[in-house]
Amino acid sequence: MLELLTRLGLPANLSAQGGTIDDALVWTHILMVILFLFWAPFFIYTLIRFRKSKNPNASYKGIRSHFSNYMEGGVAVFEVVLLLGFAFPAWELRVNEVPPAADAEIVRVVAQQFKWNVHYPGPDGEFGRTDVSLINDEVLNFIGLDYESETAKDDILPPQGHLHLPVDKPAIIQLSTRDVIHSFSIPVMRVKQDVIPGMRIPVWFEPTQTGSWEIACAQLCGNSHYEMKGYIHIHTQKGYDAFMDALSIVNEIDDYDLTFEADKKLNKVIKFLRAGDAETAESFAVEAKSLAKIALQEKEEMGEEDEWEDWDEWE
Numbered sequence: 419m420l421e422l423l424t425r426l427g428l429p430a431n432l433s434a435q436g437g438t439i440d441d442a443l444v445w446t447h448i449l450m451v452i453l454f455l456f457w458a459p460f461f462i463y464t465l466i467r468f469r470k471s472k473n474p475n476a477s478y479k480g481i482r483s484h485f486s487n488y489m490e491g492g493v494a495v496f497e498v499v500l501l502l503g504f505a506f507p508a509w510e511l512r513v514n515e516v517p518p519a520a521d522a523e524i525v526r527v528v529a530q531q532f533k534w535n536v537h538y539p540g541p542d543g544e545f546g547r548t549d550v551s552l553i554n555d556e557v558l559n560f561i562g563l564d565y566e567s568e569t570a571k572d573d574i575l576p577p578q579g580h581l582h583l584p585v586d587k588p589a590i591i592q593l594s595t596r597d598v599i600h601s602f603s604i605p606v607m608r609v610k611q612d613v614i615p616g617m618r619i620p621v622w623f624e625p626t627q628t629g630s631w632e633i634a635c636a637q638l639c640g641n642s643h644y645e646m647k648g649y650i651h652i653h654t655q656k657g658y659d660a661f662m663d664a665l666s667i668v669n670e671i672d673d674y675d676l677t678f679e680a681d682k683k684l685n686k687v688i689k690f691l692r693a694g695d696a697e698t699a700e701s702f703a704v705e706a707k708s709l710a711k712i713a714l715q716e717k718e719e720m721g722e723e724d725e726w727e728d729w730d731e732w733e
């Protein structure tokens with residue numbers, strides 16, 4: 419049945435915890451197929467058997483047998499089994515058996531019309547303070563990060579719409595939104611969660627395969643809802659570590675002329691993950707990291723003086 423559903427368009431499950439969702443899907447479809455095989459012929463039979471030309475007058479007695487009661491009872495029992503046997507345990511796994519934070523990647527995702535903002539705590543493991551009053555799209559501070567706060571200094575904010583994670587490690591995503599209700603949906607991870615204003619809602623999943631897939635917004639959130647598309651990139655652990663280190667250094671340097679080469683390699687990582695080649699992606703991530711380190715050295719050697727010299731020329 420799962421194979422049939424996959425052929426009909428169900429995306430592959432590439433997560434460790436998604437199997438419970440698929441079980442519930444499969445058994446729901448089995449019940450529906452059984453119901454269809456009984457009800458559809460029965461419906462056609464009644465259309466012919468009780469047609470107006472043969473039955474000009476309605477029967478005031480109706481059916482006397484209890485057969486239909488037993489059938490309805492059977493369907494109800496099946497539905498109880500679906501709920502108690504599949505849906506409740508899947509939900510329990512999702513909300514009660516969250517992996518311990520120490521063994522997981524913890525990332526914040528902040529939704530906005532019509533983008534996904536991804537926020538990593540950086541090496542210190544602590545998210546910098548955020549405040550809605552600090553949100554300023556013109557200086558690209560989409561989540562209102564307080565750059566004055568000590569814990570914010572090492573935070574990593576990749577380009578909007580790109581979520582990076584390592585393979586075979588649970589990820590806990592803390593969801594929040596700047597504006598309206600959105601819905602964070604990654605079909606291949608069997609994750610879909612509404613993002614509600616004023617709340618921070620955790621979801622978790624464990625990717626089991628490297629590569630790149632789509633994140634969708636599954637809640638009609640405004641007139642450009644259709645373009646609220648993001649990407650989830652699953653790296654090897656080594657590739658992920660190097661990629662995040664490189665990204666962190668590039669953010670710190672904050673000078674495109676210096677980080678141009680490293681940026682090019684970072685783009686290559688994404689390109690190769692999309693093509694399903696995580697090994698090549700990993701080697702590009704390692705290269706990006708060393709290029710970023712070189713750029714950082716260059717910046718330090720240049721020092722602050724040069725910047726002021728440039729400034730004088732303009733005056």
Ligand SMILES: [Cu+2]
Pocket residue numbers: 529532599600601635636637638639643646
């Ligand atoms: Cu949305």
